[in-house]
Amino acid sequence: MGQIDTSTADLASVDVHALGARIRALRSQRGLTQGELAGKSLSTGYVSRIESGGRRPTMKVLIELAGRLGTTTDQLLHGIESSAYDEIRLGLDYAEIALESGDAGEAESHARQALAAAEASHLASFVERGAYLLGRALEARGAYDEAITRFEQVVATSTGLPRLEAGIALSRCLRDSGDLSLAIEAGEQVEAAFSDTPLATTDEAVQLSVTIASAYAERGDLSRATRRCTAAIATAEALSSPRARAAAYWNASVVESTKGRTTAAAPLAARALALLSEGRDERNLARLRLQVGRLLLQADPPEVTTAIDHATRAREDLVHTSASAVDLAFCDVTLAQAHLLTGDHVSARELAERCLETAPAEAPLPRVEATIVLGQVAASQGDVDAARSSYQSAAQLLSAVGADRSAAQVWYELAELLEEVHDYDGARTAFRSAAAATGLAARRQRVTTAVLSR
Template identity: 45%
Template sequence: MREQDGPDGVDTELAAASRSIDPALLGERLRNLRVAAGMTQGALAGGDASVAYISRIEAGTRRPDLGLLVTLAKRLGVSLEEVLLGVSRDRRAELRLALDYADLALRSGNAADALAGATDVHEAAAETSDHELVRESALVTALALESLGHLDDAIIDLERLLEGEEPSARWTRAAIALTRCYRESGDLVRATEAGEQATARLRALGLDGSDEAVQLAVTLASVYFERGDTRHAVRLCRTAIGRAEELGSAKAKASAYWNASIMESEQGRVEAAIPLARRALALLESDDDNRNLARLHSQLGMFLISSEPPDAAGAKESLERAATALEWSSATAVERSYNTVALARSVLLLGDPDAADRLLEEASAAAGSAPLLAADCALLRGQIRGVRGDGEGARAAYLDAVQILTGIGADRSAAQMWFDLGTLLDQLGEAAAAVTAFRSAAASTGLAVPRTVIGTVGTVGTPTA
């Protein structure tokens, strides 16, 4: 039963709307309803108000009290919801159901249908005073755009959605998506700003203990990691693990363990990373968030590729499982492509460069809006060419990757790629070019050649016999 307010039996939502509705919007709506009913202002006024007062209401200069609005609605033969919200309760229920279907389509991997459904709901809701429905449909629309790889459009919608809204689960979900979109588009500075601002706002309001806040923390950690600040990324993940343990939430714990495992892996401790990833998987197995479960299977596959020695067969199995799950989740085209690149690497390790090349072409389709993915594709292209003995082609591909990463400030990743290129060139017997690549790797991490180089035999500071 809905909460009642006053002798007219009006629920609190409509009572509040009667006090806050824009008089101009209310006046326009009443005028349209009156004209549609074929009534004059005098007929609408009856004996309850003057014609002049009805005229001022329709002009938007007066906001009538709730009792008069109830009377006017009855005289017009419409519900009070239609007068105050611009839509009947049944129609609102239909719109909310349609939005639920759109959200379900998104979570099931059908982003195109989700976008179409959420857009229709948003357009219909925009003509009403149901601000919650407007914002909810805007979020699903933005997430669908992200899933389809339209990162710039998603960023615009998410920024607009976050403006002027108080922190909530929906607000935090939008902040996570905005941070993620900026990261995937290569704008790591704005990704950091978005994540830090949202984190500070949640902390100030004492809302930093929610599942969504933990997920925001680990998303921000991934941005710091991509920028090369591994230590801070690890600190954020450790803090998130502590918060997740306090929460007792399977999803929050899994998210924290998953990102902690990524940090371990990237610091060369792959053997420590794999148990963390598997613990996160176990937590998510009982959760209904297919996207997170699929992404985690994908990450585990990447860890198995990086383990020593690489477990290519195990990685391929995990990545294929992730690929199937990603198709039935709200994962973005970029996320699916990262999994495809990793799958191609596992296939390459198993000795099938042709199959790896085909998978690479499939993954490259989503790289246009995601420079980090484009760089990863270029790196794999270089590896495939190297396996085929095409040293020059491999070098060109590696340099493409380095150029992309350097251009967006992803210095840690650029350094790793320079190092990989140096190793490849050394294997090809091009020692001078390899030395240049290794020096570039050092420069990308912030190291510089000292003004006075000491290290030649017999120079100052070098032990002599």
């Protein structure tokens, strides 16, 4: 009974044009006319309409056609036998389970195998899902270039919710890899495709909007980012969805923080944290804990103990989700910065070095921050040459980041640190790199160094 129910459900969702094409191809292989396939129970015209995709047969009719063609209903519905079809579906399920459990390597392996089998069998829906899951696994490993290619594939070939979900992932990957203009362009193209559909008022639409807003914020267009976040909050509140509302509040908090308004950012972040706790979205809840921890380090004075608690819990939780290597790297460097403020130079160095070992090359910003921490540790211990070398290395890494708002902030901080170790030429270069952005204030709380006391 279960198999019949499953086949009936598959018949209801199958692409009728693909089904008709398979029936027509098998009929030709068997050397049958449409009349011979129709037999006495069906009309030739009815068979013709089925083959052209104009009619969806009933399960009873499909069983008759399969019998006359010497095949199975599974072969007609999917192009492959049920066992092979189920094997592909199971492989995709395993990929998703591994992804949500935080095992990106296992997820990638399952997704690649299932995707290859789906492509060989021309199973469009499985190809779509496989490409999306593979993209997410690659994103989690920090392999942004291939992840972007996979998400672009899904956006170009899919419709409805799968396209919207892939659009979110595509915009996010482009943003995280530093291509802010393309992140905005790709996101807005997908958004425009759904503007007049019911999907425009879903959780996913809100998530796409705030992803675009975050790219605007990083590019320095804070007014547009703020307008988007405000609109997203209004939509999310109307949805009464904890997940969508949390995404909107979270990004609104990030925008306020970027403007230097930590006082305004903190309650927005707290609101998002409460909403995500309610919605049990473990990965985004952990990411938000990290964001709150970073905000607390920027406060005046910094709330170091609470920041360490948030960042530590965030890392522990992210390890068991599909979070990317970039998320984990930012956890490590945030903890390194916090321990530096407490005077625990050993932990600060170890965490910064772990960040440098794990952060992917496609996302240089956490590597820059970790290298700066190593310089600060050296400076606090009186090793001016090592500090200068680390700061110069950070400047080289930062040159690859681009001219977004967050990079400008780090340039500004790096310029001040270079001044402290008497690298005035490097400091001038860093100040020039930061000059494109205005209204920036030194965010990082620096330790008093031996250099300053001379």
